[in-house]
Amino acid sequence: MDWKKLLTPKRLGKTEVENLQFDRTPFQKDYDRLVFSSPFRRLKDKTQVFSLSTNDYIRTRLIHSLEVSCVGRSLGRIVGEAIVKKYDFNQDGLRASDFGDIVFAACLAHDIGNPPFGHSGEDAIRTGFESWYNTVNHVGEKLLSKSQEADFDSFEGNAQGFRILTKLEMPPKKGGMQLTCPTLAAFTKYPRESLLSEPTLNCYSGRSVKKYGFFQAEKDLFAEVAETVGLIRRHDNAAWWSRHPLAFLVEAADDICYSIVDVEDAHRMGYISFDKTKELLNVIANKDIQEHGESNTEIVKRLRALAINKLINEASDIFLKHEEDILSGEFDKDLLSLSTYANHLQEIGKETRSAVFQHPDVVSIQIAGYEVLGKLFAEFVNAVLHNSKKGNLVYYMLPKEYNDPNPDEDTYNKILRVTDYISGMTDSYATSLFQQFSGISLG
Template structure:
């Protein structure tokens, strides 16, 4: 049974293009399945978080990260009485709009697109699922339900001020109520994202040799988890010790979110998804003390991982890949694949062409972007 404030698929606001409902799957199940089967979701396996795709098979990719986020989100949603299928759909889709090379590629593309409306990966995810995926005979995009689209657009909170063009275009024809918070399911997906990357960045940083277990044992939460493992398993090997400790870090974050969210929900007593949206604050979040601890962990990761010399050097290299491919494609649209050239032919102005080029580059994997740069700009 769902909680009163959970999104009920039977009461969905529907899809932009009317479709006959499935006899076997709820609307939110169909959304999740369409996301999993999309081309953009498959490409996430060759898009990375911090490290570039060719640097090693061990490190998380956007795909493995999205799967981990979905797992955490389902757990929290189940305990809170929320719709797990909607939560999972938003979690699986939340990174679809990311460029190659993670936030470095996004920054480079945002700079290139500054004269043409900018670039935002959340807005790009909406553009992908409402337009760029072109596999269905009756519509462009995946024709997801309003609730899933709302969750993708607003999982990090209300979107106010000047809207990214990719989001503004869709919202103008299908109002996502961007000024409000999203339903609780999307809030769960957002915080599951925080939990997943805080944990796996510690693990990936250790694997990359950017810091040691001894160094992170000085961090809040982490030190206590290692100490507990040492007490319980004093003879275990280093690999098991690391895994046992970091899985406990994971557990601390999940348990804190569940307890704090239950407290907030009890205090607010929302009786519908609309009541959650109207509260003016999220009902799914970390407690104050744990949030402070996570800020200390993030500060450490910022200095020792995201700004590590090897990572910075690679960021400089991949920034040039995006920065050089964009003006080349903009000047030579004949280099684009045939289907993209057809879009260019119908573009009314240079800004529209730039946005098509942006869509093409944003959809590239790390591997393909490097290959195209080597082929077109820096041949051996």
């Protein structure tokens, strides 16, 4: 892959060249478009770890996304400075800030497709589809192709995010928000379709195939992005590419933030003691903390900042060390897995899983998420696909952009409209609608 092509300012869906404004670059415009978008604003009421928390300090998806974007910008600029210098790109108009701004925007959008109730929300939609589809198949209806079925069987917030950015937001323009192709490619950490056969994968176990990044409905749009920036195609007969190099930095920024700040949030919520929190963070921060009247909360904040800064510098060094292998598509690992703190980060993960993610307060909300989203999925899918007295009433509950009847629309796209609606809900709205459908609340 070639850095100049990887950083082309071309926008998805636009044929004409954009007039460059040096006071506001195309990649900075990407960030601005995201900030002003409705899906981004809704992240304020979506679970990061603690759903429907009454503690206003605790991070939501919105705050997490802002923090990840800040870390990503630092990673991008550090890497960009070294690469611009290495290849003498200043004469070509490429700047270190371009690297930073692309990662900045991609990080801001990285959770934009996540449904309510965090990752359990994704599982709830998968389970809801499986339950509904098995019932349908039982009566002899085969409504979807295997590839389409896989999109829902393993429903992905990442793929939903790409769909929001390139189709759902700012319709009916081709390319949706018409972000630049580098931002969209860096956003797509898993540049593959949902269904890849074992012979196609051929035992490949790189990080970028852990999940998938786009639905069948947006496969052609991603192919256009990949072609524009020059991603390496990994298979001739499958929608599967190597990562955009900057996607590794987007992933690292996310990993750094949730590893470190989950510990801080857990301390604020009382799930992890101060002494344990201090111990976990200080292995990375490596600072002799002098407690001059500071509160425990302030000490934790300081250690969190120091730990994040240490990991930013390490991740940047790891990227630059492997830059040539990244460009050739041979490197496909998460950067922090090569960190000197890799084992300790795993220890942090174990501690937060045990103390937080398996705590009854958190688990009970996740269980509720299954009930809420599972019911909403079944009700709305039955309403858009089948005629019944109740279904007709439920159909009227769909906002106009999700219930506009199209006689030529196939089953796959009808179900996608339902998942568009459900995954776009906030935690509070999904809960309220579930209560109305269940007769617990009457509006």
